[in-house]
Every structure is written in C-alpha cells, then in structure tokens.
Amino acid sequence: MLEYFKMIPEELVRQILMRVSYKSHSKLKKVCKNWKAMVEDPQFYEDRLRCGRSEEFICLLETVNHQFKSLPLVTIYDPINKLWEKLPTIPAEFEFCSSSKLICVKHKLVLLGLSQRNRAGSKRKRTETTKAILIFDFLSCKWRKGADMPTRECPANFGCCASPEGLIYLAGGRQNGEITGKATSQAAVYNVETNEWKLLPNMLQNQWLCDCVFIEGMMYVVCLYDEEVQQFEPETEVWSVLPNMWFIEDCMYPMVAAFGRLYCFQWDVVTEYDSRENLWRIVDGLPQPLDSVDAAVLGDRIFLSGVESGSKNHTFFYIYQLPLKTGVNRERWICVERPQYFSQSCIQSVATLVI
Known part of the structure; x- marks a missing residue:
C-alpha cells in the first residue's frame, strides 16, 4: 500500500490525508516518517480548516467522585461518533x-x-x-x-x-x-x-x-x-x-456568541441579546431547569452542560440546535448520553476544540 502512495504526487497524498479523521492520525504517524512529519505540522491543520475538513470536539474540565475521592479530569466528546474519552x-x-x-x-x-x-x-x-x-x-x-x-x-x-x-x-x-x-x-x-x-x-x-x-x-x-x-x-x-x-437577575453563566448573536441560558430559558434595542429576549425554553450551566458553540449548535435543579451531582448534557434561517424544522434539543463512569462528575468549564 505504501509503495502505491509513493507513485502519487505528494500534494495529492496530502489532500487525501487531510480527509482522514483526527482519531486516526496516531495510526498515520506510524506509517512512515514523512506522514508523521506531515500530521505533526500545525500547517496541516490550518489547511484542514481552510478546506472545510476540520473536526469539532467538546472539551470538559471536571472532577469525578471515585471511591470517596475527587479526581481531576479532562474529557473529550466526539459529537459525530458520540464517543467520550479521557485525556x-x-x-x-x-x-x-x-x-x-x-x-x-x-x-x-x-x-x-x-x-x-x-x-x-x-x-x-x-x-x-x-x-x-x-x-x-x-x-x-x-x-x-x-x-x-x-x-x-x-x-x-x-x-x-x-x-x-x-x-x-x-x-x-x-x-x-x-x-x-x-x-x-x-x-x-x-x-x-x-x-x-x-x-x-x-x-x-x-x-x-x-x-x-x-x-x-x-x-x-x-x-x-x-x-x-x-x-x-x-x-x-x-x-x-x-x-x-x-x-438578567441572578444569572451569570454561560454567555456564548453564535452567528453574531449573544445567547445566555438562565435556569429554564434561552435568552438572546438584541443589540439594536439593548435588551435580552426569551427565545426558547430548556428541556428542564438546570443549575451550574456551561456551554460551548458547536457549529450551528450549542453544547450545554448543567446540574439538575435541586440536585448536587446529577449532570445532564444537551445539544441545542439553533433555528435555521432556511426554516427547516428540526429537533431543538438533543440529550447527550454519557458512560456510567462519568455520572457523578462536576463540570467546571467547557470549550470547543477545532482540529
């Protein structure tokens, strides 16, 4: 297989590898030194972004209760394959x-x-x-x-x-x-x-x-x-x-920017900021009341984490699909499932990785 790729122009090989999922890049590094150098080059990922081949992942800073101990943890969620893993x-x-x-x-x-x-x-x-x-x-x-x-x-x-x-x-x-x-x-x-x-x-x-x-x-x-x-x-x-x-009384987190607009999630509602009139409007409701909410933009969606209101350790995760201007009707809220190991986690911060 490698001999076949040697017959292909290097730029074409680069274009092919740019379409390979990030999860498989560790395997690409083992093929040969040239592929390893290519995949470890920051410019490779700049080119992936420019040609629309980059991927988005959700990163979470959290602590997990395990055997009566609070363990620090950084986790990654792959929204395409719906997979969770630990860094x-x-x-x-x-x-x-x-x-x-x-x-x-x-x-x-x-x-x-x-x-x-x-x-x-x-x-x-x-x-x-x-x-x-x-x-x-x-x-x-x-x-x-x-x-x-x-x-x-x-x-x-x-x-x-x-x-x-x-x-x-x-x-x-x-x-x-x-x-x-x-x-x-x-x-x-x-x-x-x-x-x-x-x-x-x-x-x-x-x-x-x-x-x-x-x-x-x-x-x-x-x-x-x-x-x-x-x-x-x-x-x-x-x-x-x-x-x-x-x-917005007694509400702090989170405030996120998507499509040139500001959104805030307040307990059980979604609010949007109108810069022309300098006011916040309720545009939607949450699937359930949530405390300790954090959020990150995921393309034309927003990933949301929050603790069930009245509970200290039952965390829920949702993906909020922003209404499209085309008027396409789609499900607004998608519940994100997690493995049992993460069920008692406390989320401190959420961010989007584009790679």
Whole structure:
C-alpha cells in the first residue's frame, strides 16, 4: 500500500490525508516518517480548516467522585461518533481549583488558574487560586507547563475567552485569590504560540464573577452584579462601558456568541441579546431547569452542560440546535448520553476544540 502512495504526487497524498479523521492520525504517524512529519505540522491543520475538513470536539474540565475521592479530569466528546474519552492525566504537582478555566486555541487546550505544589511538596490553601497554566498539545498528545499568569494578584472568579486570532484574554477576578477578596480591574492577554503574557490597561471598573466573550471584534466582560458591561477593543486597547446591557437577575453563566448573536441560558430559558434595542429576549425554553450551566458553540449548535435543579451531582448534557434561517424544522434539543463512569462528575468549564 505504501509503495502505491509513493507513485502519487505528494500534494495529492496530502489532500487525501487531510480527509482522514483526527482519531486516526496516531495510526498515520506510524506509517512512515514523512506522514508523521506531515500530521505533526500545525500547517496541516490550518489547511484542514481552510478546506472545510476540520473536526469539532467538546472539551470538559471536571472532577469525578471515585471511591470517596475527587479526581481531576479532562474529557473529550466526539459529537459525530458520540464517543467520550479521557485525556492523559495532568502532572501530579498540579491541581484544579474552583476558579480554574479551560480554553481551546487551534490544536491546543489551555488550563488556567491551577494550583501547583512547591518544591518541598506542600500545597497552597484550597481557597487560593494560583497563576499556574497547563497546555495540552493535540499534535504531540502531551502536557506542558505554560508561562504563569502575570496579573498583580492571584485571581479568583476571573473571566477569560479566546479571540478569533487565537489569543487568550483574561479580565477581572478577586484579589489574592480569595473568594472573599476585593474585586480587581486587572486584564491581560496570552499568546499560546509564543508562550508570552502581556498586561493590558485596567478595566474602568473592578469586576468579579466575570464572563467574557468575543463578538464582532470586541470583547465583552459581564459581571453578575453589574448592569454595565465593559467592552474592550484589542486594536486600540481601549475600554468603554455599555450601560444597562446586563440585567438578567441572578444569572451569570454561560454567555456564548453564535452567528453574531449573544445567547445566555438562565435556569429554564434561552435568552438572546438584541443589540439594536439593548435588551435580552426569551427565545426558547430548556428541556428542564438546570443549575451550574456551561456551554460551548458547536457549529450551528450549542453544547450545554448543567446540574439538575435541586440536585448536587446529577449532570445532564444537551445539544441545542439553533433555528435555521432556511426554516427547516428540526429537533431543538438533543440529550447527550454519557458512560456510567462519568455520572457523578462536576463540570467546571467547557470549550470547543477545532482540529
């Protein structure tokens, strides 16, 4: 078979391999050195994206109760084949904190706000969030430590999101990493490729319990207890305030951008933001009331995780299919099944991987 491929022009071989599912790339690496180098080249995945051959997966940062212990876990959901799998365990000196977040940028998964043991083996207080970062590269399938967050305080309850250019933005949080600490106005941006952080101008107001999202080239920072939303323009690095934009009572997460619109999931309803009138409208209902909701965009759909209202450990997963402009009638909510092993998990963060 390999001799046959040697007779085919290299560019044509490349086009063929670009159509192979990512799940089979580990097998392609074993065929020959040329294929291994091709599949491990980041440009290969850029070309897959450009020609419409990339795949989308859901990544989840979670803890699982197993034999009376809380185990840190990063899992992947394949929505096409409906398969779940675990990523390799994070290095032993790192631990998740209550404010840890997960962001996907290109072929990398980034964990922010991790606790890390010092050389003596001791651990920080459980209520403290450190600046440690871990990066999982889906090309090498290995974890590596990233540059520590450069913020002046160790943030807790901070907001973060990825820009269309693949940069990670961080905003707000609690001072000194304490959940009772004062809110902060700090902001920074991280380049995963160069492993470099840059401090940004402070926000106009202190914010905590933040959620961040990019839409139409602007980053929006929403705070649970503030009706004024802060906007950041990356090109000019200027902050501005959008007054009376956020007034969904007692609702924080999640806010996601899809098709140029903002959506929020509040207990039992789906709300959509109307920028022309600066108000939120209820556009749909959830299949059931959910607490601790998180979400990620999956093409023209939204993946949703949440805990059954009134329950502390019964997590449900749904795929919300956004109404199409063509008027095609399709099922709005699809329940996602999980293996029994994950039934007692607690989801902290959800993100979409495009590879």
